[in-house]
Structures are given as structure tokens and as C-alpha cells.
Amino acid sequence: xxxxxxxxxxxxxxxxxxxxxxxxxxxxxxxxxxxxxxxxxxxxxxxxxxxxxxxxxxxxxxxxxxxxxxxxxxxxxxxxxxxxxxxxxxxxxxxxxxxxxxxxxxxxxxxxxxxxxxxxxxxxxxxxxxxxxxxxxxxxxxxxxxxxxxxxxxxxxxxxxxxxxxxxxxxxxxxxxxxxxxxxxxxxxxxxxxxxx
Amino acid sequence: xxxxxxxxxxxxxxxxxxxxxxxxxxxxxxxxxxxxxxxxxxxxxxxxxxxxxxxxxxxxxxxxxxxxxxxxxxxxxxxxxxxxxxxxxxxxxxxxxxxxxxxxxxxxxxxxxxxxxxxxxxxxxxxxxxxxxxxxxxxxxxxxxxxxxxxxxxxxxxxxxxxxxxxxxxxxxxxxxxxxxxxxxxxxxxxxxxxxx
DNA sequence: GTATAAAACTAACGCTTGTTAGTTAAATAA
DNA sequence: TTATTTAACTAACAAGCGTTAGTTTTATAC
Numbered sequence: 001x002x003x004x005x006x007x008x009x010x011x012x013x014x015x016x017x018x019x020x021x022x023x024x025x026x027x028x029x030x031x032x033x034x035x036x037x038x039x040x041x042x043x044x045x046x047x048x049x050x051x052x053x054x055x056x057x058x059x060x061x062x063x064x065x066x067x068x069x070x071x072x073x074x075x076x077x078x079x080x081x082x083x084x085x086x087x088x089x090x091x092x093x094x095x096x097x098x099x100x101x102x103x104x105x106x107x108x109x110x111x112x113x114x115x116x117x118x119x120x121x122x123x124x125x126x127x128x129x130x131x132x133x134x135x136x137x138x139x140x141x142x143x144x145x146x147x148x149x150x151x152x153x154x155x156x157x158x159x160x161x162x163x164x165x166x167x168x169x170x171x172x173x174x175x176x177x178x179x180x181x182x183x184x185x186x187x188x189x190x191x192x193x194x195x196x197x
Numbered sequence: 198x199x200x201x202x203x204x205x206x207x208x209x210x211x212x213x214x215x216x217x218x219x220x221x222x223x224x225x226x227x228x229x230x231x232x233x234x235x236x237x238x239x240x241x242x243x244x245x246x247x248x249x250x251x252x253x254x255x256x257x258x259x260x261x262x263x264x265x266x267x268x269x270x271x272x273x274x275x276x277x278x279x280x281x282x283x284x285x286x287x288x289x290x291x292x293x294x295x296x297x298x299x300x301x302x303x304x305x306x307x308x309x310x311x312x313x314x315x316x317x318x319x320x321x322x323x324x325x326x327x328x329x330x331x332x333x334x335x336x337x338x339x340x341x342x343x344x345x346x347x348x349x350x351x352x353x354x355x356x357x358x359x360x361x362x363x364x365x366x367x368x369x370x371x372x373x374x375x376x377x378x379x380x381x382x383x384x385x386x387x388x389x390x391x392x393x394x
Numbered sequence: 395g396t397a398t399a400a401a402a403c404t405a406a407c408g409c410t411t412g413t414t415a416g417t418t419a420a421a422t423a424a
Numbered sequence: 425t426t427a428t429t430t431a432a433c434t435a436a437c438a439a440g441c442g443t444t445a446g447t448t449t450t451a452t453a454c
Contacts, residue, residue: 205401236401236402236403237402237403237404239402239403239404240401240402240403243400243401243402244401
């Protein structure tokens with residue numbers, strides 16, 4: 001048995017992600033998604049439970065992926081500064097792999113709801129908090145072990161994460177760039193700084 | 198004659214900005230805004246032309262403010278690196294002054310439309326392009342004059358602007374911080390970098 | 395105090411929304 | 425071939441949307 005074709009459901013999630021990316025969750029109607037799938041809106045409901053479920057099915061796996069990634073790295077035997085670099089690289093990779101899905105992470109999560117099946121909003125925010133906590137832990141270790149200057153951790157981490165959150169937007173318009181170049185350049189800027197020494 | 202009270206219209210724009218910030222333009226209904234104003238939705242139309250006009254009245258003045266700011270600075274007799282620092286400081290100040298309005302800049306501009314009165318979408322994008330162009334110009338000058346390393350300008354500028362775009366989000370949750378501390382710390386991180394030398 | 399203007403109200407409009415019910419067509423398994 | 429499942433369809437729903445019309449109340453000017 002060969003690997004199953006991309007399921008109809010997956011197609012829907014992909015099309016929806018593109019539309020959500022372009023217009024936002026609220027401004028995208030179920031009929032818009034159906035049109036993109038070349039079917040009637042009612043037919044979508046053979047594959048999905050609700051519009052809300054689509055959003056959850058896009059966002060939550062990504063949020064889990066982020067958290068899993070940072071935990072594996074921070075538990076690895078790398079030095080703290082190597083860990084920090086790997087964490088940044090991991091985010092860049094996730095973004096490039098799934099631009100439209102990732103594009104919803106910074107803003108559209110506000111439309112997650114508590115449904116019968118799961119409290120998606122809480123689930124998302126818990127994962128995000130966990131991620132941020134882990135990130136700060138590694139960052140502090142980098143300072144303590146003398147790799148980084150003694151800066152305000154909250155401000156510095158917010159600044160780095162901002163760049164990574166906006167990467168999807170920049171990368172959408174600059175896909176020609178080599179991902180590896182982007183990776184090294186970005187890590188260099190974020191950690192090493194821009195000033196001539 | 199004493200200075201006129203904050204007009205009812207301005208109140209509406211402020212309330213709307215808060216709601217747009219919280220839920221997004223599309224998910225915010227005219228009735229939501231009216232409720233916040235403690236009036237009926239129809240009464241809003243004594244003060245505004247349409248929901249779309251509200252969005253335009255919030256976003257476009259801010260966009261103009263940004264562009265005016267960067268142009269004044271880049272035409273000043275400061276050195277290139279001083280200009281860069283001032284541009285960053287200016288953005289930080291605009292953000293702090295009007296958090297809810299600024300919060301709409303990164304994403305909600307997609308809901309701007311061409312109306313009878315003005316092509317708000319084009320107007321916004323033109324301003325944004327102008328801003329980015331000006332920013333890159335100053336940045337390149339900083340490199341040319343030896344203040345900054347020879348980095349990829351597109352990537353570095355995107356990275357700095359990302360941090361500034363996300364500032365509203367971070368600052369909403371950390372208002373206790375002294376704006377001036379934030380300013381110096383952020384400029385230092387963004388330009389000077391984090392690594393110990 | 396009366397006339398004018400500003401800003402609220404009630405009621406309703408046409409349209410779009412997410413979703414359900416019931417039915418038919420296509421694909422798969424026996 | 426027949427039975428079963430999957431996935432499409434048409435039609436419709438109740439609720440909410442932005443907005444308009446017309447009216448009444450409140451504030452301002454003479």
C-alpha cells in the first residue's frame with residue numbers, strides 16, 4: 001500500500017491557512033474556503049466539524065512543534081550559546097516549512113475558542129508561555145556563562161522573538177533568498193549585533 | 198474660549214482602536230463599538246461615515262506621523278548613526294503614545310479599502326514603502342561611513358523593524374518599564390548587539 | 395422663550411454569516 | 425453485482441452584519 005494521497009481534509013486546512021493569512025480568520029468566510037476547494041460550503045462539513053476546528057487544526061500542531069523543538073534543544077548536551085543558536089535556527093526552519101500556518105501564530109490565535117473537544121485558547125497560551133520561559137532560561141544561562149552581555153533579559157528576548165515572529169512576513173516577499181544564508185545572517189545579527197568593532 | 202473637550206468622534210475612534218486591537222477589525226462589529234460608547238449603533242453615524250472610515254481615521258494619521266518623523270530626522274544635520282538611533286527612538290515614542298492605534302499597523306491595514314473619498318490602502322502602502330526606503334537609505338549610509346558592519350541590509354532592516362512593530366504587544370504587558378530605559382536598552386541591543394566583546 | 399442645530403433614539407432594510415437536514419452521486423468492498 | 429461508505433449536492437435556518445430613514449430629545453444661540 002502506497003502512501004495515502006494528501007487527504008481532502010488536509011487540502012482544506014491548507015487553503016484555509018492561505019486565506020486566513022491573507023484576510024484574517026474573521027474576514028474569511030466558510031464560503032470563501034469552499035470556493036477555493038471548488039465545492040459548496042455545506043460540503044466542507046463532511047470533512048471538518050466547524051470553522052473554529054479548522055483554525056485549531058492549523059495552529060495547535062505548530063504551537064506543539066515549537067515547544068517540542070525548544071525542549072529537545074535545551075535538553076541536549078550543547079553549550080548554552082549553541083542551544084540559543086539552534087533554537088533560533090529551528091524557528092526559522094519551521095517558518096519556512098509552513099509559511100501560511102506560521103503566519104497565524106502572531107495574531108490569529110486570539111480567535112481560538114474553548115470548544116466541547118478542547119480549550120484551544122488555553123492550550124495555545126500554555127504552550128506559548130512554556131516556550132518563552134524555556135527561551136529565557138537558555139538566554140540567562142548564556143549571560144551567566146559569559147557568552148552574552150548582561151542585558152535586560154525581557155527586552156532582549158522580546159526583541160529576538162519579534163524578529164522571528166515577523167519572519168513569515170518578510171520571507172513571503174523574499175523567497176529567493178537561500179534559507180541557510182538567512183539563517184546564519186540572522187543569527188549573526190541577532191546575537192552578534194551590527195556595530196563594527 | 199477654553200480648549201474644546203475631546204470630541205465625541207475622537208472618543209469613538211479611541212474605543213474602536215481598543216476593540217480592533219483586541220479582536221481585529223473584522224471581528225469587531227459596529228454594535229460592539231456602540232455598546233462601548235453606551236449608545237445605539239445607529240447613533241454612531243451622526244459622527245462617522247462608516248466603519249471603514251473609522252479604520253482609516255485611526256491608521257492613516259499614524260502612518261503619516263511615522264513618515265514625517267523619519268523624513269525630518271534623515272534631513273537633519275546629525276551623523277548617519279545618530280539618525281538611525283533617533284529614528285528608532287521616534288518609533289518607540291509613537292508606539293508608547295498611542296498603543297492601540299499603533300497595534301493596528303502591522304496587520305489590520307489589510308482591511309483598508311478604496312472609498313469614494315480616498316484610496317486608503319494605496320495611501321497607507323505608499324507611506325510604508327517610503328518609510329522603509331528612507332530607513333534603508335540611512336542604514337546604508339551607516340555602513341558606508343563605517344559605523345556598521347557590512348551586513349545584508351534587507352535582512353538587518355527587516356529585523357530591526359520587526360522588533361519595533363512588535364513593541365506595542367510587549368509594551369502592553371510591561372508598562373511598568375521606564376520608557377527611557379526601554380529606549381536606550383533597545384537601541385543598544387539592536388545596533389550594538391548582545392555578544393560580549 | 396423661541397428657533398436652530400446636534401446627537402440621541404426606534405425600526406427596519408437587504409445581505410452575509412456559520413451551520414444543519416435531507417438527498418444524490420461517486421468510490422470502494424463484498 | 426450488489427451493498428456500503430464517502431463525499432458531493434440543494435435548500436434553508438436563525439442570527440448577526442453595516443447602514444438608512446425618520447423621529448424625538450438635548451444642547452446652543454438669539
